[in-house]
Structure formats: C-alpha cells, structure tokens
Amino acid sequence: MTTHYDQPAGEQAGATAWGPPPAAPPRAPEAGEPGRPFARRLWRGRPEDPRWARPAFLGLLATTLLLYLYDLSASGYANSFYSAAVQAGSRSWKAFFFGSLDAGNAITVDKPPASLWPMELSVRVFGLHSWAILAPEVLMGVATVAVVYGGVRRRFGPVPGLIAGAVLALTPVAALMFRFNNPDAMLALLMAVACYLVVRAVEDGRTKWLVWAGAAIGFAFLAKTLQAFLILPPLALVYAVCAPVPLKRRFGQLAAATLALVVSGGWWVAVVELWPASSRPYVGGSQNNSFLELTFGYNGLGRLNGEETGSVGGGGGTGMWGETGWDRMFGSEVGGQISWLLPAALILLAAGLVATGKRKRTSVTRASFLVWGGSLLMTTAVFSYMAGIFHQYYTVALAPYLAAVTGMGAGLLWEKRRETWASITLAASVVAAAAWGYVLLDRTSDYLPWLKWLVLVGGLAAALGLIFAGRIPRRLALGAAAVGLVAALAGPTAYTLSTLQQGHSGSIVTAGPAGASTMGGRGGGPGGGGMRGGFPGGMPGQNQQNGNGNANGGTQGQNPQGNGFPGGGMPGQQGQQGQPGQNANGFPGGGVPGAGRTGEGGMGGGGGAGGLLNGASVSAAAKKLLETNASDYTWVAASVGSQNAASYQLATGDPVMAIGGFNGTDPSPTLAQFKKYVADGRIHYFIAGGGMGGGGNSGTSSQISSWVQSNFKKVTAGSATFYDLTRATTSG
Numbered sequence: 001m002t003t004h005y006d007q008p009a010g011e012q013a014g015a016t017a018w019g020p021p022p023a024a025p026p027r028a029p030e031a032g033e034p035g036r037p038f039a040r041r042l043w044r045g046r047p048e049d050p051r052w053a054r055p056a057f058l059g060l061l062a063t064t065l066l067l068y069l070y071d072l073s074a075s076g077y078a079n080s081f082y083s084a085a086v087q088a089g090s091r092s093w094k095a096f097f098f099g100s101l102d103a104g105n106a107i108t109v110d111k112p113p114a115s116l117w118p119m120e121l122s123v124r125v126f127g128l129h130s131w132a133i134l135a136p137e138v139l140m141g142v143a144t145v146a147v148v149y150g151g152v153r154r155r156f157g158p159v160p161g162l163i164a165g166a167v168l169a170l171t172p173v174a175a176l177m178f179r180f181n182n183p184d185a186m187l188a189l190l191m192a193v194a195c196y197l198v199v200r201a202v203e204d205g206r207t208k209w210l211v212w213a214g215a216a217i218g219f220a221f222l223a224k225t226l227q228a229f230l231i232l233p234p235l236a237l238v239y240a241v242c243a244p245v246p247l248k249r250r251f252g253q254l255a256a257a258t259l260a261l262v263v264s265g266g267w268w269v270a271v272v273e274l275w276p277a278s279s280r281p282y283v284g285g286s287q288n289n290s291f292l293e294l295t296f297g298y299n300g301l302g303r304l305n306g307e308e309t310g311s312v313g314g315g316g317g318t319g320m321w322g323e324t325g326w327d328r329m330f331g332s333e334v335g336g337q338i339s340w341l342l343p344a345a346l347i348l349l350a351a352g353l354v355a356t357g358k359r360k361r362t363s364v365t366r367a368s369f370l371v372w373g374g375s376l377l378m379t380t381a382v383f384s385y386m387a388g389i390f391h392q393y394y395t396v397a398l399a400p401y402l403a404a405v406t407g408m409g410a411g412l413l414w415e416k417r418r419e420t421w422a423s424i425t426l427a428a429s430v431v432a433a434a435a436w437g438y439v440l441l442d443r444t445s446d447y448l449p450w451l452k453w454l455v456l457v458g459g460l461a462a463a464l465g466l467i468f469a470g471r472i473p474r475r476l477a478l479g480a481a482a483v484g485l486v487a488a489l490a491g492p493t494a495y496t497l498s499t500l501q502q503g504h505s506g507s508i509v510t511a512g513p514a515g516a517s518t519m520g521g522r523g524g525g526p527g528g529g530g531m532r533g534g535f536p537g538g539m540p541g542q543n544q545q546n547g548n549g550n551a552n553g554g555t556q557g558q559n560p561q562g563n564g565f566p567g568g569g570m571p572g573q574q575g576q577q578g579q580p581g582q583n584a585n586g587f588p589g590g591g592v593p594g595a596g597r598t599g600e601g602g603m604g605g606g607g608g609a610g611g612l613l614n615g616a617s618v619s620a621a622a623k624k625l626l627e628t629n630a631s632d633y634t635w636v637a638a639s640v641g642s643q644n645a646a647s648y649q650l651a652t653g654d655p656v657m658a659i660g661g662f663n664g665t666d667p668s669p670t671l672a673q674f675k676k677y678v679a680d681g682r683i684h685y686f687i688a689g690g691g692m693g694g695g696g697n698s699g700t701s702s703q704i705s706s707w708v709q710s711n712f713k714k715v716t717a718g719s720a721t722f723y724d725l726t727r728a729t730t731s732g
Contacts, residue, residue: 053158057149060162064145064169067500068138068179073130074503077650078181080615081507081662082116084646085109086181087128088655089120096120098272100281101642104634104655104682106669109642110285110294110662112268114222115183128653133181140185141178144192145169148400148407151196154203155368156411163485164407168399172495172511173337177396180504183224184396190220191231192400195371198235202367205245207253214257218264225299227397228265230382234374242370244362269295282668284642284661289668303388328384329395336440336516338395338402340492342380343432345402348409349373351425355412368408376401392510392517414481418470427463433488434459441491447513448494458487506615507643615647616689619718623651626685630654637722638674639687640664640701648687657683660701671703678725686712688721 045054077083081101085108089096092103099113100106109116118136126132145165153161168174177184194216201209213235220228236254243250272280272291286294322333329339349369356366379397383390409429416422434455441452465472465480495512510517626636626648638657639645645658659674660666669677677683686708713727 049158056162060165061142061146065142068141070500072134072179075134075505076130076503078134078505079507080646080650081642082109082181083133084649085116086119086123086133087650089116090123090128098281101658102649102655104657105281106657107282107661108284111183111224112222114219115186119181134179137178137181137185140189144189144400147192147196148404151199152404152407155365156408160407160411163410164403167341167406168403170489170493170496171338171399172492172499173393173396174399175496175499176504176509176511177393180509184393186223187220187227188396188400190216191397195375198239198371199368201239202242203364205243207256210239210253210257211260214260215264218261221265222268225295230379231375234378235371238367238370238374242362242367284666287667304386305388322390324385324387326384329380332443332518334392334395336495336512337392337510338398340437340440341402341406341433341488343436344429344488345405347425347429347432349405352409352412355416372401372404376405391508423467423469427466430459430463430466430484430488437491444513444515451490451494455487455490458483462487615643618647618651619720621718622720625717626652633684634682637685637687638683640705644687644689659704664701667700670700671707674704683725686723686725
C-alpha cells in the first residue's frame with residue numbers, strides 16, 4: 001500500500017484533512033460477494049475516498065461543461081482558416097487525411113491535421129455549423145480538467161485535485177481556447193495526459209505507462225508539431241532519475257517510450273513525405289512542399305529565432321510579436337491571459353521541492369512536482385524568449401501545469417501547516433496571488449473597479465489567518481483557506497466570465513474584457529490604446545471584438561474598414577463596413593462567422609493585407625455568383641491568402657483555392673501551374689484582394705494576380721471584385 005506523501009518508514013499513513021490516503025487500492029469483493037453496480041461506482045468513486053469526493057468531482061466537470069458550452073455559437077466559425085479545413089475534411093477523405101484547406105486539395109493548413117480530425121468527424125455526423133466545430137474543443141477542455149484532477153488527486157487527495165481542476169477551468173486563456181478551433185486544445189489535453197502517465201510510471205516502474213506517455217506526445221506532435229516536445233526534457237530526466245527500477249531498465253523503458261513517440265507521430269509524416277507530391281496537396285507553410293521543412297523551419301526553429309521563411313516577420317526582441325524577456329508572461333501582452341496564479345505557483349513549486357528534498361530518490365511526491373513543475377518552467381522559458389511568431393493564446397499550454405502545481409503545493413503545505421515555515425509559505429502564496437491579481441485588475445481599471453480591492457483585502461486577511469493555521473481552531477483555519485482561495489480565483493474568474501460572454505473570431509484572439517491584452521511594446525501604441533501585433537490599432541485585417549463575436553466596428557481612431565491602417569487601408573484595397581442585422585448566411589454582422597471585414601476591391605499587387613488574419617465579408621450577390629455552375633469546376637474561385645479563401649468557401653460550401661497559403665507567400669501554385677488549371681477549366685473566378693502576398697512583383701501570388709488582372713474580364717458582385725477565368729480579354 002502506498003503511503004500518503006511518501007511518509008518515512010514507521011509513520012502511520014492515516015487519514016488527513018483532505019480525507020484518507022488517496023493512493024490506497026480499493027478493496028476487492030470477497031468470494032461470493034457481488035461487485036458494486038457501475039452507476040454506484042461512478043457516483044461513489046473509490047471506497048477509500050470521502051463520500052463527497054466523487055460527487056464534487058463530477059460537479060466540477062459538469063460546471064466546466066456548462067460554462068464552456070454557454071453561448072458557444074457566438075463565435076460562429078471562430079478561426080475561419082481551420083473551419084474551412086474542417087469543412088473540406090468533412091467532404092473529402094483525402095482532405096481529411098492531409099489537412100487540406102479545400103476539398104480540391106490544393107494546399108494544406110500550416111499544421112498537421114490531428115486537431116482537425118475530431119471536428120471533421122463531428123461535422124460529418126452533425127453537419128457544418130458552429131456547435132459541430134467547437135463542441136469537440138469543449139469536450140477536450142473538460143477532459144483536460146479531469147486529467148489534471150486525477151493526476152493531483154492520486155497523490156495529494158481530492159481537495160487539492162478539486163483546486164487544481166478549478167484553477168484550470170477558470171484560467172481565462174483556457175476558457176478561450178477550449179471554445180475555439182485552433183490546435184491548442186488538443187495539445188493541452190495530450191500534454192496533461194503525458195504528465196499524468198509519467199507520474200504513474202514513476203509510481204510502479206511499469207513500462208506501459210511510459211510507452212503511453214510517449215504515444216501521447218507523438219500524437220500531440222500531429223496537432224502542433226515541435227511544441228509538443230517542449231516538455232520532453234523534464235519528463236525524461238525525472239523518470240531517468242526517480243523511477244523505482246534499475247538504471248539499465250530505466251534507459252530501456254525510455255527507449256521504448258521514444259519508439260512509441262516516433263511511431264505515434266511519425267507514421268503520418270512518413271506517408272506525406274513518401275507520397276508523390278504530384279498527387280497530394282501542397283504542404284502549406286513550407287517553401288519546398290516538405291512537411292519536414294515546415295516542422296523545422298516555419299513551425300520550428302523559426303519560432304525561436306524569428307527567422308520564419310514565408311512569415312510576415314519575427315519578433316527580434318521588441319518586434320511585432322511582443323517584447324521577449326524573463327517577464328514576458330507577466331507583461332501587458334500576456335499577463336491577463338495566464339499569469340494570475342503564476343507567482344503563487346512558483347512559490348508553491350519551490351516549497352514542494354524543499355519539503356520533499358530529503359525524501360528517497362523514488363519519492364513520487366517529489367517526482368510529481370518535478371514533472372508538472374518542470375513542464376511549467378520549461379514551457380514558460382521558451383515562450384518568454386522565443387523571438388518568432390508568438391500569440392497570447394499559446395499560453396493555454398501552461399494552464400494544466402500551473403493548475404496542477406497550485407493544487408499540489410497548496411495541499412502539501414496545508415498538511416504541514418503546523419510547521420511555521422509551511423504556514424508562512426502558504427500565506428505568502430496567497431499574498432502573491434492577491435497582490436498580482438490586484439495589479440492585473442488595475443490594468444483594466446474601468447472593468448469592475450471594486451474587484452481589485454476585494455481581492456487585495458481578502459487575500460491579505462486570509463494570509464493573516466493562514467500564518468496561524470496550525471495554531472487556531474481547524475474551522476477558522478479552513479475559513480481562512482477558503483477566503484484565500486476565493487481571493488486568488490476572483491480575478492481570473494471574472495476574466496473567464498467576460499471571455500464566455502463574447503464571441504471570438506479570427507486568427508489572433510485574446511481572453512478577458514476589452515483592453516485586457518495588448519501586443520507590442522510595453523508602452524502601448526498611439527492614443528494609449530496599445531499596439532496589437534505591432535500595428536497601431538491592430539494587425540491588418542484584425543478587428544476588435546464588440547461583444548457579440550462579430551467584428552463589425554472598426555478600431556476607434558482608425559479607418560472605418562477596421563484594418564488598422566489610418567486613412568482607409570492598404571493601397572489598392574477598399575475596405576468594407578460591417579452591416580448590422582442578418583446577412584445572406586443568416587449570421588449577424590454581415591459576414592461569415594469567424595471572419596472580420598477585409599477589403600474586397602482592387603488588386604493591390606499580391607492582394608492587400610486586409611485578409612491576412614481575418615476573413616472576408618461575403619455578400620449575397622458574391623455568394624450567388626460563385627455558386628452558379630459550381631459543380632463544373634474543381635475550385636469555384638481562387639484567392640490570395642487562406643483567410644480570404646476560407647470565408648468564401650464557408651459561405652458557398654464549395655472549394656476555393658488559397659494561393660500562397662496562409663500568408664500568401666508559399667510558392668503554390670506556380671504561375672505555370674495556375675495557368676494550366678485555368679486552361680483545363682478547373683477554376684472559375686479569381687477573387688481580388690486577399691492576403692498579404694509576398695515577394696513584391698516576383699512572388700508567386702503577385703505574378704498570378706498580375707497575370708489575371710491583365711488577361712481576364714473583371715466582374716463585380718456587391719462590393720467585391722472578381723475576375724472570370726473563363727472569359728479572357730486577350731490571348732494571354
């Protein structure tokens with residue numbers, strides 16, 4: 001029987017304030033004794049648990065589910081880039097396998113396809129709509145809460161497990177991304193599973209747990225490539241040092257886990273690399289049609305050093321993706337997303353390691369802190385210093401680790417509260433959470449201005465009680481702990497509720513109320529409004545949220561098109577004001593759900609920047625134009641940039657080719673390939689405007705745009721401009 005907190009030999013592992021020892025195995029039924037019915041086991045849980053433990057856990061999951069499902073459709077198609085890929089994968093199994101953006105299989109998204117598969121299967125069953133796309137993400141969020149609870153509960157008891165689960169569920173960026181269709185939800189779930197399994201492996205030294213952990217990380221690679229490997233060093237090191245088996249066996253087990261990782265993540269890569277390039281879609285985000293290049297370049301080392309080939313630019317320390325440095329997670333760009341309990345978690349992590357410092361090598365309690373805490377520190381360090389593309393929502397990867405460390409540390413120090421150092425440290429963690437919560441709330445001074453004082457005063461009062469927690473009556477100590485927990489969670493809970501009350505769309509989304517997160521230099525942009533993406537008022541094509549999930553109001557102080565450029569947008573591009581009411585698709589705001597406004601007029605060389613991060617507003621006239629004789633073509637249209645193409649594809653339900661991929665900078669298709677597609681009658685229209693494009697006049701997208709403009713008849717539908725590729729104006 002495993003003793004609670006690895007108690008030294010001779011100490012009795014009796015009941016604690018959190019309940020009986022959590023790791024004790026359940027009693028097996030005696031001969032002739034019937035087993036407990038499944039429903040009773042589900043509700044009652046383990047026989048050694050308090051009666052309230054399993055109902056409380058199920059209540060936590062149910063509450064998380066209801067919160068995350070609340071008004072889920074407000075985000076519409078959320079990130080139309082991935083929603084278009086989901087639509088394509090629900091229509092074509094080839095697109096499903098490769099992660100194509102369109103059912104014609106011209107180009108893939110710039111990630112592996114694993115995160116798309118649950119959504120695509122959902123859409124195949126329930127049809128294409130917001131709930132079918134986003135509900136699988138919600139379920140992943142609930143599952144992640146369950147995994148974190150289970151990981152903490154096994155060693156520290158049900159109350160620390162509940163604290164950890166609640167901290168995760170109420171982290172603002174978690175509430176955002178577990179209701180959004182980016183790959184981060186699946187990544188966070190699988191990383192939490194990997195940590196859980198490694199701790200299980202340390203408990204008994206069984207190979208199967210480590211192999212399953214390797215498989216989880218390998219599959220996470222198929223969700224978001226190399227980010228899945230960030231926690232490999234601490235996990236491998238902890239097992240190599242702490243596992244209760246001989247050293248030679250430990251290395252053999254790690255080799256088996258590595259093999260499982262390679263097989264789990266490598267089978268798909270091998271198929272893509274060996275598949276003839278002529279019969280599969282182009283690998284989006286790469287410059288040489290190679291997934292390996294995408295993995296180690298644009299999605300790999302380029303994210304660290306800022307040299308992503310084909311990107312719109314890296315950070316370089318203080319660039320458009322924010323200022324790097326040790327305090328990045330606490331700055332105005334990121335702090336309100338994830339850092340509410342980060343100071344407290346770091347204190348609790350240090351305390352946990354100190355408290356277990358003299359335990360035996362195989363201490364599972366210490367290994368738990370090392371696994372979850374090591375993952376937290378490693379990921380935080382990489383995020384803090386990566387100079388390439390960085391978005392605030394990436395920090396959802398930290399949420400499971402932070403939550404687990406918080407629950408474990410609070411539980412361990414509470415058990416040791418009669419020791420002066422433990423009670424003082426526990427009080428210090430509450431002060432840190434309350435003080436930092438005050439600072440974050442003060443950054444949005446117009447948002448619930450009274451709350452910051454409640455958090456600060458409540459936290460200080462609770463800390464005073466916790467200092468004497470080992471000397472005052474137990475009820476008073478529990479009351480102080482409860483007040484401290486409420487004070488610590490009040491700020492992130494408020495931001496989480498604010499996040500749930502509004503829709504989010506586009507490529508860059510943030511949690512919390514308006515003004516909770518700005519991107520760029522710490523001093524903010526012109527007018528004190530901060531800089532979003534390094535551009536005054538917003539990245540091109542990015543619009544502020546107005547509370548209903550539709551970006552139909554431009555950034556204040558900028559042009560009415562809302563593209564962030566003063567004076568009316570990029571040259572050669574005409575913006576478009578979102579219209580209230582319903583559009584032809586039945587969605588409020590006059591556009592495709594999940595898409596902001598982008599310019600639809602003018603060629604602008606390779607296409608203006610308006611469609612880089614958000615999609616286009618598709619009018620009824622444009623939709624009707626593209627749907628006419630759509631079945632006669634492989635692609636009803638082509639457009640520079642994936643977001644612009646995605647919007648038209650979602651509006652019509654028919655494939656739209658994204659020239660140049662997400663940024664419009666991928667060399668696909670080449671001008672010669674595009675001319676052949678047109679000659680073969682496979683593309684009907686070319687959509688003017690679109691994404692960033694690249695390479696000036698020599699880039700592929702610019703060459704195609706210029707050739708189309710010079711050789712085909714212009715057609716207008718509503719305010720949008722198209723070129724009919726079946727009606728040449730010259731012999732070109």
